[in-house]
Structures are given as C-alpha cells and as structure tokens.
Amino acid sequence: MSVITLEKVKTIKTLNNIAESGLNVFRDDYKIDNESENPDAILVRSFNMHSLDFGHDLKAIARAGAGVNNIPVDKCTEQGIVVFNTPGANANAVKELVLTTLMASSRNLFAGVQWAKSLEGEGDQVPKLVESGKKQFVGKEIKGKTLGVIGLGAIGALVANDALDLDMDVIGFDPFISVDTAWNLSRNVKRAMSIEELFANSDYITVHVPLTDDTKGMFNEVTFSIMKEGVQILNFSRDGLVNEEDIAVALESGKVGKYITDFPNESVLKMKNAVPIPHLGASTQESEENCAFMAARQVKEFLETGNIKNSVNFPNASLPYTGKRRVAAFHKNVPNMVGQITSAISDYHLNIADMVNRSRGDYAYTMIDIEDKVNGDVIPGLVDKINHIEGIVTTRVI
Numbered sequence: 001m002s003v004i005t006l007e008k009v010k011t012i013k014t015l016n017n018i019a020e021s022g023l024n025v026f027r028d029d030y031k032i033d034n035e036s037e038n039p040d041a042i043l044v045r046s047f048n049m050h051s052l053d054f055g056h057d058l059k060a061i062a063r064a065g066a067g068v069n070n071i072p073v074d075k076c077t078e079q080g081i082v083v084f085n086t087p088g089a090n091a092n093a094v095k096e097l098v099l100t101t102l103m104a105s106s107r108n109l110f111a112g113v114q115w116a117k118s119l120e121g122e123g124d125q126v127p128k129l130v131e132s133g134k135k136q137f138v139g140k141e142i143k144g145k146t147l148g149v150i151g152l153g154a155i156g157a158l159v160a161n162d163a164l165d166l167d168m169d170v171i172g173f174d175p176f177i178s179v180d181t182a183w184n185l186s187r188n189v190k191r192a193m194s195i196e197e198l199f200a201n202s203d204y205i206t207v208h209v210p211l212t213d214d215t216k217g218m219f220n221e222v223t224f225s226i227m228k229e230g231v232q233i234l235n236f237s238r239d240g241l242v243n244e245e246d247i248a249v250a251l252e253s254g255k256v257g258k259y260i261t262d263f264p265n266e267s268v269l270k271m272k273n274a275v276p277i278p279h280l281g282a283s284t285q286e287s288e289e290n291c292a293f294m295a296a297r298q299v300k301e302f303l304e305t306g307n308i309k310n311s312v313n314f315p316n317a318s319l320p321y322t323g324k325r326r327v328a329a330f331h332k333n334v335p336n337m338v339g340q341i342t343s344a345i346s347d348y349h350l351n352i353a354d355m356v357n358r359s360r361g362d363y364a365y366t367m368i369d370i371e372d373k374v375n376g377d378v379i380p381g382l383v384d385k386i387n388h389i390e391g392i393v394t395t396r397v398i
C-alpha cells in the first residue's frame, strides 16, 4: 500500500502582541512565523481580520480575549476553520478597571487631576488655587446608588458581585445567562425583567455583552430617554453598542452625565463629559498571560488531537487521544453524515476504535479513531473520499 507522510512542523502566526506564556506553548514541532501566508493557526487580539484572505492550511484562529467581532466568524465556519476565544481569562482585569473608573469618574478624578497639573508654574500659589478651585470637581459617592449591569457573563457577574460589596444596589439584565454564571451571582443582585426596567432605575449603567446584530446600537436616543437624568454609562464592551450621534446629544444636554468608554475615536474625543480610556480593559500582565496561554493551549490541543474546547463557531468535542490515527471532519448538521463517513472508512478495511459526533446549529464535527495505525502515515484517497461526501466542509487525518 502506498502512503503519504503527514506534515510534522506546524506554523503559527500572530497578528498582535501575544504574551510569551502563549508563544512558549509552541515548542518542538512548531515554528512561529509572522510573515507566513499559509499558517496552520493564527493567534490574534484586536487585529481586524475581516479583509484578510486565509491560506489553505489555516485550521484555527484563537482570539486571546473575549470579543470575536474582529474575526469573520461565518466565513471561518464555512471554511471549517475553528475560531476559539478565552472565556473569562481577562474578566478580572476588566472588572477592576470598570470599578476603578466607576469610582474615579463619579468623583471627577480624571478632570480634577488634569486641572491640578495645569497649575504647574503657579509657584507657591498652587495650594491656594487648589483649595479655591476644587469645588468644580465635587462628585458623588456610589454608596447606596443603583448600578445596572447589562450582560451577566464572566465580566458582568464579577462587577455585579463586587459592586454589592461597595454598598451599591445592583440590578442585572441578561436573558441568556448561563447556569454557571447564575450559580456564581450573588442573590442580592436584583433581576430586571426587561432592559427598560434596568434603564429606568439605574444611576450608573455598565454593559458587558458581545457586539452582535442584536446588541448593536442598544444605547440610543430612545433608550436614553428612559434613563435617569445624569446617568453615568460605562462601556468596556464595544463601541458599536452605542449610537454615537445620540450619545453626543445626550451628553451635551446632560441627560447622560458621563460616558466612560474603552473605545475612543475622533468623535468620542470631541464629546463633552466623555471619558476616553485607550482600550485598557484587558491590559494587565496577568490577563495578557492568561489569555495567551489559554488561546495557545486550545490551538495546540486542536492541532494535535482534534479536540475542541471554547470554540465560538464549532461544538466542543473531546475524545481521549491514544495516538491512533484519527479522522476529524467538519460537516453540515444533516442526517446520515456519520454513516457516510464510517462507510468511507470501512471501504479501506479499517476498524473504528472510538468516535464522537457533536453538533452546533447548522454544523457538526465528527472524530473517528481508527484501530489500525498505519506507521504514522495516511492512506491516500481517504481524505479525498470523505471530502467528496455532500455536506462535508473539511477533513483532516491526525
């Protein structure tokens, strides 16, 4: 029987600065090549990948972080490219910055510090000027005020729980809350039955949802009109959640007292009472290391065993890897796919040792372990034969 040999060295490309903890995961049979046009996997943070062409060897993209709106996820799914993210790995970093800016901004700290620095050159008049000028920065205490948290996932739940410890009343809204998060959420977080209820009752609102077609522009003229006068809004999620023209008007009129955003752009910088933070939510050493390590581990596991954990476009699937030859196929979630794949394998007189099939929406993933290990090589024709089955997206033999 003639055989072809599997490619051993795998190429990893990074599109952003990825912490060493992640890159160090790739040793021995890997090379990091950021110039590669045809990597096996890409590690990315916020780089916008929407206009990139993908090489034919690309099997995985890992977002070292939570939001995947910079990745063309649907296109990846159609091409059988697994997109991973790192749920929760940067949640503590974001939570700490949300609470920091909530308090700092409520006390007008950023403007106050800027003003104090502007007194440079006033010599021994500085202390006197400070005392006479500080009244313009009188702030508000957060104790006893209501914080509305939209999205009670990894970040929102941490923010909600810790805000209670700061003596705030907390009201949360998340129609899709996961069971895990619900278990971790304090029972003192009140549940808003609608987003309007949260808008109407919050002195401060913080949003922690992904940017999707459903959440885009959720802060707009209509929703501002429901909110309390002078409400302070924190956006550490994505710029597109907020209609910029509408918030500029709401800030100008004082309806929105402050807009703290991790996503500055030219128009935000011009807005009265906007507090622009240079996308620092996840920028701690700990968070960058956590995200990079988790992203890299997930990619390595997938490339070497086919197992999938924390994908945003394909189902999680795991089969203990015994070193036997493994056929891994992405396919449409339609009847008789597994039957057709196993029948193709049995045409080669190969025994099936184990298998797993998982589906997610319109797509599914099947891994089949073959009993007979063919000396580290692949039987020619098998992949082609499976790829010719209608509904198959891609097939890999590991």
Ligand SMILES: NC(=O)c1ccc[n+]([C@@H]2O[C@H](COP(=O)([O-])OP(=O)(O)OC[C@H]3O[C@@H](n4cnc5c(N)ncnc54)[C@H](O)[C@@H]3O)[C@@H](O)[C@H]2O)c1
Pocket: 065, 066, 067, 068, 087, 088, 090, 091, 094, 150, 151, 152, 153, 154, 155, 156, 173, 174, 175, 176, 177, 178, 181, 208, 209, 210, 211, 214, 215, 236, 237, 238, 262, 279, 280, 281, 282, 283
């Ligand atoms: N500023 C930063 O550096 C930074 C860092 C991490 C994450 N983020 C952003 O924050 C977002 C949230 O991150 P996370 O780790 O908490 O994600 P997560 O997936 O753990 O939580 C998101 C939550 O939003 C909920 N949700 C979805 N649609 C909703 C809707 N219409 N109304 C209310 N809730 C809704 C989901 O049910 C989920 O519980 C990310 O998608 C990303 O865009 C930003």
Ligand SMILES: O=C(O)CC[C@@H](O)C(=O)O
Pocket: 045, 046, 064, 065, 066, 067, 068, 090, 279, 281, 282, 283
């Ligand atoms: O990589 C970063 O610094 C930001 C990550 C953040 O926006 C995310 O969605 O996880």
